[in-house]
Amino acid sequence: MAHEAQKAIARQSLLLKSLPNQHVDTLLSHAIWRSYDRGETIFLQEEEAKAVHVVLAGWVKLFRMSPTGAEAVVSVFTRGESFGEAVALRNVPYPVSAEAVSACEVMHIPSPLLLSLMKEDPEIGVSILASTFTHLHSLVAQLEQLKAQTGAQRVAEFLLNLCDTADDGCEVELPYDKMLIAGRLGMKPESLSRAFSRLKAVGVKINRNHAVISNIERLRDYAEADPSEK
């Protein structure tokens, strides 16, 4: 079912890229390949984890529903990224739900397969820990941002992460809709709108899902300034 192009993407994923080819072949041949429509659920919070998931195309969000129904977006993944590693190997329920936020392609690696390969070659365990560590790290970074930065500063960092060039100025497309960006950054859509307005003052123009940053350094200074001295 899998196109060669998809397999190539899978091989480059953080989870698989450092594994010996032989293992990767085994995993790819036993993986389940699926397409999801925008809005489709991939798994639900409290459901038991049976696989590790690798995004091949599109965008997937992980989120938590509080008892009152408020949604907190925990992370958003795209091509080459994987999630569910630590959960799948322990047969514990997912602490979050996953949903496709655009049409997307996802590869599922059954966890029993991963476990049995891990018994043969401990290198696999290290690979899994590597991806897990990346998630841990990104959650830590998010926590720092939420605790130490204003909304507009978080938006500034989000934009800076989109333009990987160290160029003077640049233009980027917002990867998904603003409601999701707002959720991902821990704010309401209205606040995101206002944050964008503020960023006009440091040379950011937003038009639809297209952003123009006139001076990256200026934006970076803004993002890292002490909130109290702004």
Add this chain to the structure above:
Amino acid sequence: MAHEAQKAIARQSLLLKSLPNQHVDTLLSHAIWRSYDRGETIFLQEEEAKAVHVVLAGWVKLFRMSPTGAEAVVSVFTRGESFGEAVALRNVPYPVSAEAVSACEVMHIPSPLLLSLMKEDPEIGVSILASTFTHLHSLVAQLEQLKAQTGAQRVAEFLLNLCDTADDGCEVELPYDKMLIAGRLGMKPESLSRAFSRLKAVGVKINRNHAVISNIERLRDYAEADPSEK
């Protein structure tokens, strides 16, 4: 150097308790046992990880310094808890700093030892993933709280976590000083004071580091209520 009592605590830690005794013995005999004074640094952000750390007594905080010097507390660990697993096995720099917030005892397991044992028995990898998953989970929970609850509600949850009994009412000691509690909950000490004041209305009395909760159910309802309908 290690007392038997300390070894007993180490054996009960989340990291080691599910491992075969034989491995635990090996790890314990090669571990480094250290005492730290209040305020002493255990490791610094950006430092290369060489060991996994298990707290035997006292309290340790993990925190991040933003470029501007603002401190964001990521987690606080105590007896039986471990940290640094995912980092130690990858020879990558710590994303956070660790500091003793009270006098404490910490056991350090050198990561090369863990890696070599892991090659012999993949079960060790699963154990490490288990602890790592717990951290991941707690970070996710923190993110949800920060995004979906008010300060006073986060304080309420913090108190609820302290009293494990399902009893009607209970009394607990605050485990560390209020400045650190405030940091851990993502607020300023002043806001914590005010949050405590508000909780008086739902039957919480704070005196020094001693808290009296007259009705746990009432507090739980408060913590989980929709912030908008309070």
Add this chain to the structure above:
DNA sequence: CTTGCAACATGACAATAGTCAAGTTGAAGC
């Protein structure tokens, strides 16, 4: 083409949290 809807923007207001300043208080050191 038009209707309808969801995403987005904006203004007015309320709630929440941070800042600054001025006290208290309790414990450690002299």
Add this chain to the structure above:
DNA sequence: GCTTCAACTTGACTATTGTCATGTTGCAAG
């Protein structure tokens, strides 16, 4: 016992964000 200092509390004020209401816009189904 006294001094001193840091932790803590409280009040007044400000800034930020959420909430509610209203209006615009672009896209898609008919």
